[in-house]
Amino acid sequence: SRPFRTTDHEPELIYVYPLSLSLPAGWNWAYAGAGLVHQSNGQSLPLSRSWNRWYLMTGLEKGNDFAVTSRIWKRVKEGALNDDNPDISNYLGRAELTATWNPNRIHTLSATVRSSLGATPRGAVRLEWLRTLGDGIGGGRSNLRLHTQLFSGYGDSLIDYNHKRT
Incomplete structure (x- = not known):
């Protein structure tokens, strides 16, 4: 295989x-919950991108049909000498909201909106469609x-976090 351009990882x-x-x-x-996450692309300088953040999260559900989750x-x-990307929060944001709809047992639709919550509005929108393929064991x-x-905005990958992509 060819070398990978980026190998983002995100242990939490x-x-x-x-x-x-x-x-x-x-x-x-x-x-409700809290977490600590490290996100990195595993590259060396000048392509290195990494950051650590604390977050709070919560989730609401309505039966098996709807779910809304949020993280801030x-x-x-x-330190200034160790920071590979001091402006990353202005692009990858400070909060996200995800809404998920299961219209039936085969299809799932989801939308995620991420915002920088800053003076310069940046963020991203991700739309997803998942379709179950086949039946599981016992017909489940x-x-x-x-x-x-479909993704549009900033932060689709860490290497290009400050470039808008669709």
């Missing part, structure tokens, strides 16, 4: 607290899926 330490609190209109507050984060400060839902994605 996550704490999730299950809630199961009833909300109006049949919604359920399913969980704060970058962990680095298969875990094999077709995944189609």
